[in-house]
Amino acid sequence: MISGLLKSVFGTANDRVLKGLTKKVEAVNALEPEMEALDDAGLRARTDDFRKRLAEGATKDDLLVEAFATVREAAKRTLGQRHFDVQLMGGMVLHEGKIAEMKTGEGKTLVSTLAVYLNALGGKGVHVVTVNDYLAKRDASWMGEIYEFLGLTVGVIVPGLSDVERQAAYARDITYGTNNEFGFDYLRDNLKFRLEQMVQRDFNFAIVDEVDSILIDEARTPLIISGPTEDSSDTYRTVDALIPDLTAEDYEVDEKQRSVTLTEQGQERIEALLRERTDLLGEGGLYDIGNVSVVHHVNQALKAHRLFTRDTDYIVKDDKVVIIDEFTGRMMEGRRYSDGLHQALEAKERVSVQMENQTLASITFQNYFRMYPKLAGMTGTAMTEAGEFDEIYGLQVVEMPTNKPMVRKDFDDEVYRTSKERDAAVLEQVKDAHSRGQPVLVGTVSIEKSEQFADLLKKAGLKHQVLNARHHEHEAAIIGQAGIPGAITIATNMAGRGTDIQLGGNYEMRVWRELETVTDPAERASREKAIADDIKAKRDTVLEAGGLLVIGTERHESRRIDNQLRGRSGRQGDPGASTFYVSLEDDLMRIFGSERMDGMLGKLGIEEGEAIVHPWVNKALEKAQQKVEARNFEVRKQLLKFDDVMNDQRKVIFDQRKELMRADDVSDTIQDMRAETIDELIHRTIPAQALPDQWETDSLHEECLRLFALDLPVADWAAEEGVGREEMRERIAKAVDEKMAQKAAHYGPEIMRVAERSLLLQLLDHAWKDHLLQLDHLRQGIGLRAYAQRDPLNEYKSEAFDLFEQMLSNLRSQVTSVLAHVELRVEATPEEIDQRARARGQEGARRELRPEAEGAPAEVPAEARQPARQPEMAGVGAGASPQRAQPMTAETAPPGWVEDEGTGRWLDPKDESTWGKVPRNAKCPCGSGKKYKQCHGRA
Structure with missing residues (x-):
């Protein structure tokens, strides 16, 4: 009561926001005569003036009133449309980085031009995000007339563009595209090897159209770029066949470290076998950089044969290798060793070698859009999810008033016992409206239900159109004519968003369709007038029949989706009506107490075919929907908390990649990695406070051979009087530094720097890819920790951090080892070297959309996409003498x-x-x- 009293006196928070915008709207209106007096060149020149003032220190807020007045005048001259006052308010809300909730038909597309123009003046780019490619192309072309008239450039991102075309589109002042295209371009950019290859600029400002659809409905599905493992099953089998020919002198097994390493004799032996029996080995020796992937296969096959035992570490069952849990002894169905080890075991046991789709890069829409320093959105339905927008994205929702009063009649829901009775009632309502010339939009919750109603109408002899969001261009054409007298359109609730249903028909759509081939100006003008007159006559007929009737055949889980359907009627002050028909057999009713309501209907004496209609029923349904929405929000929030853990790590890796690509010389980074690897090695083999006779000198010697390719007399050093732990570290570091300095001197600093950067990037990508796989595996089973009274999220955070630290440690030792063993024979310039690395590393990637839910399968069929595969560790090339300037x-x-x-x-x-x-x-x-x-x- 007190809350209601305060609102009546001071107004709601939403009212206060709108009131604060009124003065600015009045200021924009006051400039209209001045703008009208300018010629086209004078109006266009204002863009240069705004940019100059920004460069001199003015803020965008300082320019808002003048910029909005400029855009309004440009819209009048190019499109013949003038922004209403409420549209100016909507543009101000978008500029402030908020969500503008505007009813269907209020002109959100035109509203966006105000904020887009103002924020594009800074030259850092503005992204306009749409729900499908058709709308991206349509809006870029349609609103592009305003921007280009004012001297701004417009680009559009659609599937099938090359990287060069994408770079050009992102370089424009304004770029239109879908959430999928923007997100995948971000992921692909972070698999590139040179900054010049990246297509996106730094993020600046994004306006998301249909923001509730993109940031809530589609946010359950992360974007994932995945690719098959790099080699075919034949390679695993070929290498596996060589391992039995190795003797005990060819390798050394460290059971404590669970590692196996080829000796120098073993390297020569396996190299000879590879040359004799296979064509896998390229030019040069086994450790030539072009043969790194072969080394990887040999190492994994060696592990499979010498470290893993059948019926102890794994069993063979139904043509599969199944891992045995070392602690419980249980079979771990569906789990696989990473990095090709599982395939090596399959080759060893002569079962089918399975190829895996492995995640190369992944991000949720929540985390993608939160990277924009400034984000805004617009939709017809956002207030019901205002809490989620604020909590997840920090976005405030502002409900905008309509330009004309809303006169649509929204009737109470009609509840029937069975779906058969409900369908019969819907059919009768459609027949009645059709006979009076009233257009009808029938909304369904699924494609299957829309086809069922289509069959009913077909049997009744009623002509109709079906929309199910499969073909967007066709969809827009159908929606464009859904307002003609007697039209019957069946649609899933989301179909057709972005195109208004205009009473009497859509003039622009008809002109485009009917006059596409008419070139004679006189004939075209005559035909356009005829179309306009026909639409006016049909509009009058529809108005007399009561406007568009919207019929919902079932309540959706989310009331917001129902409101979207209902909002298709009553645009711009048009008359209209809406009602929902519900049965107790519907999913929502069945889950939330349909038995009780069925009993109540029986007591009331409701007969077959009769419905119960009462405001209380509406309230009960709304409460049921609120429960479902709250549950879904909690699921999305929990998923995001898990993804935030990986997102923090993703930022570190992606930022590191950019830093490496910007650097001409990464030798400092390499040197730091080498030093840390030596520190970790000393820590592991010569524990602090340990006496010299307790030092693991044999293990230290083996590790120096494996990591640095150095046969160091560590045992002799340890026997010397006065040689301590630090002295051992310094001697090893000196020997390694000398070896690497000799390599740099031999190959030349320029070539060595290119090789270091190329290898570091590729090894970093491999490490990150494997880390993502480990996080996937960790995530799948972490929920079970709850049974032990432990918080799965905290457990995941802790273990994910440990895995990340372990990944970085492994990366340091791997980079150090590869560079110590690598042999370079370069026949190209550094630029050509990098180009070859890109060519070899950008083949065969695929993208997939994967539901991120508990128990989701590890592998999901992927749609073939643009090349962006995880690169192999090969990129410098082999050959003869270098060519240098x-x-x-x-x-x-x-x-x-x-x-x-x-x-x-x-x-x-x-x-x-x-x-x-x-x-x-x-x-x-x-x-x-x-x-x-x-x-x-x-x-």
Whole structure:
């Protein structure tokens, strides 16, 4: 009561927001005469003036009134449409980064142009997100007339575009596209190897059309790029056949570390076998960079034969290798070892080698759209989910008033005992409306139900159209004519969104369809007038019949979806009516107490074919829907909490990739990885406080061979008087650094830097891919922790963090090992090297949409998509002598340039842009004599 009294005195929060926009609307209206007085060139020149003022320090808020007045005038001149005052308010709400709820037919598409233009003036790009490709193309073309008239550029992202075309579209001031296209471009960009390949710019501002559909309904399904494992089953079998020919002297098994490593003799032996019996080995030795994938197969096959035992670690059942849980002894159906190990076991046991779709990159729509610094949305139905929008996205919903009063009649629901009785009542209502020339839109909850009603109408001899959201262009054409007298249109509740149902018919749609081939101006003008007159006559007929009648054949789980259907009628002050027919056999009624209501109907003496109609029934249904919506929100929120864990890790990896791609020289990163790998090795084999006779020198020696390809006398060092743990670390580090310095000197710093960056990126991608697989496996079983009174989310956070740390540790040792073993024979320039890496790493990816729910299958059929596959660890290439540009000398160097002692590069000490990436501990190139980190590199 008190709340109602306060609202009556002070108004609602929504009223106060709208009241605060009134003065700005009045200011825009006051500028209209001034805008009308400008010629086209003068109006267009305002864009340059706005940009200049922004560059000089003005804010977008400072320009809002003038910019909105400019867009309104441009819309009048290009489209013949003038923004209403409520549309100006809607544009202001969008500019503020909120959601504008505007009823169907209120012109949301036109409203968006105001905020889009203002925010595009900064030159950082604005994304307009639509629900389907048809609307993206339509709106880009339609609203593009306004933007291009004012001197802005417009692009559209649709399936089938090349990367070059996508780059061009994203480089425009305004870019239209669907949520799927924007999201997948983001994921694909983060599988690229060079910044120049990436198609998207940094995020700036996005307006999401039908925001409830995209950010809530579609947010249950994450975007996933997946690809098959890199090699065929034949490769696993071919390599497997070689392993039995190896002897005990060819490999060393460390049961404690669960690892097996080829000895030097074993490397020579397997290399000979590969050359003799297969064509897998390319030019060079086993550890040539072009053969890294072969090494991977050999290592996995060796593990399968020497570390894993049948009936202990796994069993063979029904042509499958099934893992045995080492703690419980139970079979782990559906679980598979990652990184090709399971395929190696399948090849060993002569069962079918299964190919897996492995996740390469994934993101939810929630986390994708939360990356935009500024986000806004518009829809006809958002208030029912205002709490979710605020909690998940930080978006406030503002309900906009209609331009004309809403006069649609919304009748109480009619509840029948059976679906047969309900269907008969719907059919009678449709017949009655059709006989009076009243158009009818029949809404269903599924494609199956829409086809059932289509059959009923067909048997009754009633001509009708069916919409089921399969073909968007066809869908728009049907919706465009759903308002003609006597039209009957059956649609799933979501079908046709984005196109208004205009009473009498859609003029633009008819002109486009009927006059497409008419070129004579006089004939075209005459035909256009005839179409306009025909539509006016039909509109009068429909108005007399009561406007569009919307019939809902069942209540949806979400009242918001029902409101979307109901909102198709009564646009722009038109008359109309809506009613919902419900049966006790409907899913919603069946789940929420239909037995009790059935008993009540029986007591009331309701006979077959009769319905109960009462406001209380509406309230009961609304409460049932609220329960379902609340449950669905909790599910989405819980899923997001899990995804947030991976999202934090994803940001770290993707940011690291960009940093690596920006860097000309990653040697500092490589050196840090090498140092940390040595630290971890020392920590593992020479524990702190351990006496020298307790040191694991044999294991240390083996690890130095495996990781660094160095046969170091660690046992002799350990026997020396006074040699401690730190001394051992320093000697190993010195030996490794010397080896890598010799490699760099042998191949040349330029080639070595390219090889380091290429390998680091590829190994990082492999590590991240495998980590995603581990998180998938972890996620599938984490819910069981609840039985032990432990919070699954906290358990997931903890273990996911441990896995991430483990991934980074493995990455460091893998990068160190590969670079220590790698052999380079380069026949191309560094640019060509990177190009080859891209070519080899961008084949055969697929994308998939996968429901993210408990118990979801690990593999889902994927739709073939643009190439973006996880690259293999190969990219520098092999061949003969390198081709390089002529090196700079003292004679050819520009005045003032000097040769850097550390890198041999020529640079200008006075110009930091010539220094490249300077190691932090190197001398500063400025000539001060200080270390770089203490001079120009000081943070």
